[in-house]
Every structure is written in structure tokens, then in C-alpha cells.
Amino acid sequence: MNSPAFEELKCCLCEGLYKTPMMLGCGHSFCKTCLDEKLQTQLQRKCPSCQERLKPGQNPTPNTLLANLVSRLVLQSKELCETHGEKLLFFCMDCETTGCMVCKDSTKHLRHSFLPLQEAEEIFKNKLNGFLCSLERRFQFLKNEIRRQDEEVQNLKMTHSQMERHLKSQFQQLHSYLESIENTMRDRLRSESDANTKAMERNLCELEKKRERMETSISRMQSKKDTRDARDFLADIKDFLQEFFREQEEEMKTEIRVEAPKLNPGLYCGPIQYMAWESMKKVLQPGLSNIILDPVTAHPALCISDDLTTIFYKPTKLKEENTDTPKRYNTTIGVLGSRGFRSGKHCWMVDVGMNEEWILGMAKDSCNRKGEFDLSPEQGYWTIKRSKDGAYSALSSPPILLPVQDRPRRIGVYVDYEAGQVSFYNMNGPAYMYTFTGNFTESLYPFLSPCENERQRMRVFHLDF
Structure with a gap:
């Protein structure tokens, strides 16, 4: 004007x-x-x-x-219209601008769709209301995830404390020989715990920042939606929405997630004494379970030594003897130990030598022994396997490939019944391999299988002093 x-x-x-x-x-x-x-x-x-x-x-x-x-x-x-000086009465849906009666009939807006200001205001406020509802839902989800993240931080710190106490109690028995090893492992645990805690706290900080940005967006959206004057509301609605979409597009690039790295119980709550037993035999307290095998459970094609510690596969034996009993494996090439564990902590070992293929671990008393089935925790088995191609895997559902560097010739199995833990170790190193966790309610028995490989023996290791 x-x-x-x-x-x-x-x-x-x-x-x-x-x-x-x-x-x-x-x-x-x-x-x-x-x-x-x-x-x-x-x-x-x-x-x-x-x-x-x-x-x-x-x-x-x-x-x-x-x-x-x-x-x-x-x-x-x-x-008033800046171009024609007439009163602003309409909103052009194509140009997304306000206009007067002259604008509506001008060639500039030929075949454009016009709405009264109040109707246009209602349409765009409904759109903003939809965006606001979506933001509020995401904001609530974010708050829940922040709460969960904080709980995970506290759980990790508590787990760290429990594992540290376990490490200390184990190393007290070997303190004169293992003081340097104890400090090394505690530092490793602390470093891993600190690294995981810092990663989770960094993520918690990022989630908090994301929440603040979302709160700002909600506030701006609410303020815009509450604008009473239709002309003020619609004056910059296009730029407002474009800026909103740009901000949300950037926000959507970052995922809302909870970081929950776990400290591995197999590394810090395993048989710590036996992890170093090769160099500590003089002070190692005897605790290795001397397992013997149960012939009643053995597949008919398995031969068992007289001392019940060694097995090997012999397919011709299957033709000679094919007696089936309720406890015997009739399809899976396997055998159970004669002694089960119903409580406490136990460790036993198996010499697998240079065998190309084998399976070993723990099985519950009521495990299936007839027909075809998976050796998985769902079927009552907690086992690891070496395949003919040299790959090692934990037989979970689905199987998990294990990063084994040095070929193990002796495998250690550690069971903590109350903690629901079955861990495996390459005793050559020794080196940790894998841990199953669960809730045990019945006796667990050692399980061994040389698979269908003739002349390949598996021997339960007995520790003699």
C-alpha cells in the first residue's frame, strides 16, 4: 500500500x-x-x-x-490484497496463497481451485492435527525407549558387579600364581563394561536430544495450529510445512533404538581355574567331572570302549546288533553320559583330536531320542558342532557360526545349573567359544556324537594328578 x-x-x-x-x-x-x-x-x-x-x-x-x-x-x-487492494476472501489451493475476488477471476489463477478462508483454514488445521498426533505418538515411544535404555544401563552395571564378585572368588584360590592374570581379566571386564556403558549413555544422550528436538517441533506445530487469524495462519503455511517435512526427513534418518550390549557370562563366569590349568596344575583344585558313557543310550552303530570313555562309529555293527530300547538313540548317532547334573557347577572335557565332524554338549533327561529332530535348545539340547567343511557352529535355532581361529582338539564344557548356563571352551588355548543360557528344570546329561565318520574317536577326558 x-x-x-x-x-x-x-x-x-x-x-x-x-x-x-x-x-x-x-x-x-x-x-x-x-x-x-x-x-x-x-x-x-x-x-x-x-x-x-x-x-x-x-x-x-x-x-x-x-x-x-x-x-x-x-x-x-x-x-487487503496487495495486488488489487480488495478484501482477502479466498485461498488458492493450487498456489497455496490468499486472494481476493479479482484474483479468483484473473488469468493468473485460471482453472485454479479456490476455497473460502475458513474452509481452507479448517483443512490445513486438520492436516497439522494429524501430524501433531503422529509426533505425539512417536514422542511417547521415545520416552518409553529412554526409560528402557536407562534400565539397561542399570542392569549392565549390576551384571558387571556380579561377574566381578565371581572373578574375585575364583582367583582367591589361585592368588599366589594368578594375581597378574586376575588383574588382566578384571581390567578387560571393566574396559568392556565401561565401553558398553559409555555406548549406551551416548545413545541415551542422543535419545534425549532427539526428544528435545521433537518437543520443539510439537511446540511449534501446536503454536501454528492455535493461530486464530486465518490470514496469519495461512500466510506462510507452505514454507512452514516444507520446513517441517525437511526436519522430519532428517529426523527419520536416525533410528530410535535402545542399545543393550551384554557382558558375556562365558568369558567371566566360566571355569576360570581350568582356563589356565595347563600352567597351573600344581595349585589347581580337582573339580573336573570324570564322565563315563551310558551304553544303554548309545546308537546301535556306536562302539564304546571297556572303560566307557571312548566312542567311534562302525556302520557294520548296526547290522550285527539292532536292539532298540526306550532310552537308546535309533536315528541320531549319539550317546549320553551316565551321570546327570541336577544342581551346582560342573566341568568336563572331550578329546576330539583331528576328527572332521563331531557334536557335543548337554541334553536334558526327557530329550527326544527317536526319529529325526534338531539338536536345539527347543528339543532339550545345548550343543556345538564341527562340520566337514571346518566350520564351527552353536546348534541354536537357527544355528550360529562360531569364529574359531585355532582348531580345538579338546573341548571343555561348563555347566552352572542354577544360573542356567552352558559354556564351551577350546582348551588348547584355552579360549572361549560360546554360551547357551536358559532355565533348567530337570537333570542335564553330557551328549556326544562322532557323526557318521568311521575310525574317528571321541574320548571323555579324565584329569589325573
């Missing part, structure tokens, strides 16, 4: 509409900021327009009338 009246409402210093107009004694008015800056640079305070000096103690006074005129003019200008 460039009418003469409009020009009269401009400050001669900044050439913009008056902002907080102040009047001098001479009758001239200026923006408060403009006048303050001008007077501060003068040695003798004068009116910037007529140069009349201000009397001592004379200060500018607010020009309320002029301020009201400016406010009314600005309000009127919002209601």
Missing part, C-alpha cells in the same frame, strides 16, 4: 512504519529506537527534522495517537 496516508506514517529516519513513535516538543515524531540513536550522537540534543533544540530536562513522549493509527493501518493491510 503506497497511499499518501501510508507515507505519512513512516519515520523519516528509517523510512519504515513507526515503531513505538515518540514525539518531541516541536511536534515531530520518530521511532523510539531511531530517535535514541540520533540523540546519543549529538552534543546538543536537537530535533532531527527542524533542528530545534530540546530544552533541559525535556524528554520525548509517546505518541499514542500515531501508534494507534499505525496499528490500524497494518491490520487493514492484512485484510
Whole structure:
């Protein structure tokens, strides 16, 4: 709007509409900021327009009338089309701009769709309401994940404390020989725990930042949605939505997730004494379970030594003897130990030598022994396997490939019944291999299988002092 009246409402210093107009004694008015800056640079305070000096103690006074005129003019200008000077009544859905009756009939908006301002306002507020609901749902999800993340941090610290106590109790028995090894392993545990804790706390911090950004977005969205004046609401709705979509697109690139790395019980709650037994035999307390095999459970094609410690596969034996009993394996090439574990901590070992293929681990008393089935925890088996191609795997559902570097010739199996833990170790190193965890409710028996490989023996190791 460039009418003469409009020009009269401009400050001669900044050439913009008056902002907080102040009047001098001479009758001239200026923006408060403009006048303050001008007077501060003068040695003798004068009116910037007529140069009349201000009397001592004379200060500018607010020009309320002029301020009201400016406010009314600005309000009127919002209601009028800048191009045609007519009252804004419509919203062009194609251009996403407000328009007057002349705009609606102009060639610029030919075949465009127009809606009354109130209808357009309702449509876009409904859209914002949908976005706001979506943001609030995600915000609630984020808060829940932050709570879970905090719980995981506390659980990790508690697990760390439990494992540290276990390590300390084990090494007290070998302290004179193993003090340096104990410190090394405790440092490793602490380092792993600290690294995991820091990773989770970093993720928690990122989630908190994401929550703050989302709170800001919700606040801005709510503020925009609550705008009462339709013209103010629709004036920048296109830019507002574009900025919102850009922000959300960036936010969607980062995943909302809870970091929950676990400390491996097999590394720190396993048979620590036997992990170093090759160099510590003089002070090692005898605790190895001397397992013997149960011929009643052996597959008919398995031969068992007289001392019940060694097995090998002999297919011709299957033709010679094919007696089936309820406890005997009739399809799986396997045998159970004669002694089961119902409580406590136990460790036993098997010499697998250079056998190409084998399976060993633990099986519950009521495990299936007839027909075809998977040797998985769901079937009552906690076992690992070496395949003919040299791959090692834990027979879970599905199987998990194990990163074994040095070929093990002796495997250690550790059972902590109350903790629900079955761990495997390459005793050549020794080196940790894998841990199953579960909830045991019945006796567990050692399980061995040389698979269908003739002349390949598996021997249960007995420790003699």
C-alpha cells in the first residue's frame, strides 16, 4: 500500500512504519529506537527534522495517537490484497496463497481451485492435527525407549558387579600364581563394561536430544495450529510445512533404538581355574567331572570302549546288533553320559583330536531320542558342532557360526545349573567359544556324537594328578 496516508506514517529516519513513535516538543515524531540513536550522537540534543533544540530536562513522549493509527493501518493491510487492494476472501489451493475476488477471476489463477478462508483454514488445521498426533505418538515411544535404555544401563552395571564378585572368588584360590592374570581379566571386564556403558549413555544422550528436538517441533506445530487469524495462519503455511517435512526427513534418518550390549557370562563366569590349568596344575583344585558313557543310550552303530570313555562309529555293527530300547538313540548317532547334573557347577572335557565332524554338549533327561529332530535348545539340547567343511557352529535355532581361529582338539564344557548356563571352551588355548543360557528344570546329561565318520574317536577326558 503506497497511499499518501501510508507515507505519512513512516519515520523519516528509517523510512519504515513507526515503531513505538515518540514525539518531541516541536511536534515531530520518530521511532523510539531511531530517535535514541540520533540523540546519543549529538552534543546538543536537537530535533532531527527542524533542528530545534530540546530544552533541559525535556524528554520525548509517546505518541499514542500515531501508534494507534499505525496499528490500524497494518491490520487493514492484512485484510487487503496487495495486488488489487480488495478484501482477502479466498485461498488458492493450487498456489497455496490468499486472494481476493479479482484474483479468483484473473488469468493468473485460471482453472485454479479456490476455497473460502475458513474452509481452507479448517483443512490445513486438520492436516497439522494429524501430524501433531503422529509426533505425539512417536514422542511417547521415545520416552518409553529412554526409560528402557536407562534400565539397561542399570542392569549392565549390576551384571558387571556380579561377574566381578565371581572373578574375585575364583582367583582367591589361585592368588599366589594368578594375581597378574586376575588383574588382566578384571581390567578387560571393566574396559568392556565401561565401553558398553559409555555406548549406551551416548545413545541415551542422543535419545534425549532427539526428544528435545521433537518437543520443539510439537511446540511449534501446536503454536501454528492455535493461530486464530486465518490470514496469519495461512500466510506462510507452505514454507512452514516444507520446513517441517525437511526436519522430519532428517529426523527419520536416525533410528530410535535402545542399545543393550551384554557382558558375556562365558568369558567371566566360566571355569576360570581350568582356563589356565595347563600352567597351573600344581595349585589347581580337582573339580573336573570324570564322565563315563551310558551304553544303554548309545546308537546301535556306536562302539564304546571297556572303560566307557571312548566312542567311534562302525556302520557294520548296526547290522550285527539292532536292539532298540526306550532310552537308546535309533536315528541320531549319539550317546549320553551316565551321570546327570541336577544342581551346582560342573566341568568336563572331550578329546576330539583331528576328527572332521563331531557334536557335543548337554541334553536334558526327557530329550527326544527317536526319529529325526534338531539338536536345539527347543528339543532339550545345548550343543556345538564341527562340520566337514571346518566350520564351527552353536546348534541354536537357527544355528550360529562360531569364529574359531585355532582348531580345538579338546573341548571343555561348563555347566552352572542354577544360573542356567552352558559354556564351551577350546582348551588348547584355552579360549572361549560360546554360551547357551536358559532355565533348567530337570537333570542335564553330557551328549556326544562322532557323526557318521568311521575310525574317528571321541574320548571323555579324565584329569589325573
